[in-house]
Amino acid sequence: MSELSFAELGLDPAVLEAVTAVGYETPTPIQAQAIPALLSGRHLLGVAQTGTGKTAAFALPLLSRVDPSVNAPQILVLAPTRELAIQVAEAFSTYASKLPNFHVLPIYGGQDFFPQIKGLRRGAHVIVGTPGRMLDHLRKGTLKLDNLKALVLDEADEMLRMGFIDDVEAILSKTPDNCQRALFSATMPPQIKKVAQTYLKDAVEVRIESASRTVDAISQYVLPVYAERKLDALTRILEVEPFDASIIFVRTKAETIVLAEKLAARGHAAAPLNGDLNQRQREQTVEDLKRGKKDIVVATDVAARGLDVPRITHVINYDVPYDTEAYIHRIGRTGRAGRDGKAILLVTPRERSWLRTLERATNATMEAYELPSPAALQKMRVDQFESQLIGFAEDRKLSKAMAMLDDIAERNEMDITMVAGALACMLEATQPGSLPLEQPEALPAVSTTQPNRDRKAGRPGEFRKGPKPGSYNKRPSGGAPGGKGKFAGKPAGKRPPRQSDAMR
Incomplete structure (x- = not known):
């Protein structure tokens, strides 16, 4: 069933058009099994790890059942943290980009009530939020569920671990009897089983095992960086790394062109590789990379499938991949045929929780990448x-x-x-930056704080001191002389688009 195309799953044409625009071709196993069940109106119990593509597994079919003419909450999604809530909301916006007059609203703690109340009064088809704040709005009467068609519990075991299970059950009890429900959890502890038995009777159960893979020939590094300083960090990486050829992965087709042009302006032999290029152009780009006419290719996931160029020594993930499968595919472009390879991941503060998932998927530890001091x-x-x-x-x-x-x-x-x-x-x-005529800027380090869970006690949802994300250790990068790492820049203003399995 996993060999089906998205076009064969029965999605709404507007949703399918958005999926095609994103560049997805074939559904992941959980998507292939969950989408038909949810399209048919059945309850769903999904047991799957983060990184299996579960957000699209529930977002695509539920969006296909939304009536855009009814400007009221029709889908409710509960997430354990505000970071995940934002990611899921952004995924819904992407998948609904071809639906007319469609609105998604994230609501979570740590944010003032007034803008959320204003958004709820204005109307939204999908509400994504944390349990505590969602329950507050239900009690205030600012969130009404009269038109609710479906409710999703995302990462239910994490909500249990964080002490939200009572709030979750209180919300479930307020949903209409005919409301479709979906529960996704990496594990199935007794309390989650009890919730499923009470509110998801006769549910279709989907279990997906996420196999770990070992990538022995590839050294993996992570560089925390603020979104608006990623180009500065990338430029410095390319300056200090002794690479033969490199492939840089970005999220969109447009970004391949923009970034390739910016790198070319800085003196690099770079070219874009995306699905909008015709077959002859793609073949020419790959041939130029093989022959040394180009040293850098800026590519999307789909365009780089099957790319095998022995001289690629470095893979740089400029944008965090949509899921673990995409990450494994990306870094697999190097370290081939017995050669060593190097993979560097640029990660913004809001994406750092994704590191643990990637480390589990590759069965390897990411080390902190260190850029040189000025x-x-x-x-x-x-x-x-x-x-x-x-x-x-x-x-x-x-x-x-x-x-x-x-x-x-x-x-x-x-x-x-x-x-x-x-x-x-x-x-x-x-060639700006090619000569030592000015002292290089010292890029400020990204904070090591971790996003705190959304709780009513204290300052909900704020960032507090915690352990460094992932399990990576601080070691020299091998290619960057001197200095300390964790480069970035000033704090981001507008949040960048999400980058996790929420978009898979």
Whole structure:
């Protein structure tokens, strides 16, 4: 059944159009089993790990049953944390992008009530939120469930662990009797089983085992970075890493073009690779990469499927992948045929909880990537420039170049060292950052705080001190000389699009 296409699952045409636009081709096992069951109106009990594509498994079929003309909550999704609530809300927005006048509203603790009440009064078809805040709105009467068609409990065991199970049951008791219900959980402890038996009678059960994979030939690193400083971090990685060829993964087709152009402007031989290119263009790009005419390809997941270029030494995940399968596929573009490979993941603060899932999927630990300090980077640039300069001193055209510069210096009454300096400035102008003419900026480190769960006690949903995300250890990257890592920049303003299995 997993070999079915999305077009064969019976989704609403507008939802299917959005799925196609995202670039999905075939459903994951949980999607192939859950979508038909939910489309038929059955209750669903899904036992699956994060990273199996479960968000799309419930979002796509439930969206196919929404009536956009009814401007009232029709789907309610409960999530344990505000970060997951935001991710799921963004996924719904993506999948509903072709539905007319469609609205999704996330509500969670740590945010003022007034904007949420205003959004609820304005109307939304899908409400995604944390149990505590959702229950507050139900008690205040600002959230009404008269038109509710479906309710989803996402990561139910996590809500149990965080002490939300009473709030969850209180919300379930307020849903209409004919409301369709879906419960997803990585494990099935007794209390979750009790909830399922009470509110999901005769449910279709789907169990998906998420197998771990070992990626022995690939060294994996993670670099926490604020969203708006990702390009700065990427540029510095490419400057310090001794790569032969690299593939950089981004989320959208448009971003492949934008990022490839920005890298080319910085002197890199980069090209985009996406599904909008025709077959001949894609083949030419891959051939250029193989022959060394291009050193960097900026690609989407779909466009890079089956890509096998032996000289790819580095994979850089500029955007966090949609799910674990996509991540494993991405980093598998390097470390092939017995060669070692290196994979570097840029992760924004809100995405750090995703690291544990990726580590479990690959059965490997991500180490902290360390960029060089500004002083170390400055010295490296001086050394590189000096090495290149000495290399050109043996060029056969040197004597003609010297005669030409002597003539220019004499006509303009300039010292020859001034001419040499002007040439260096001209090179820097055409390739910014290539010469050590200015001290590199020290990118501020990303905070090591962890997002706190949404609780009524204290300041709900705020960020507090906690252990560093994932299980990665702080070690040298191997390619970055000197300095300390965890580069980023200033705190993000507008939240970037979600990047996790919520979009799979």
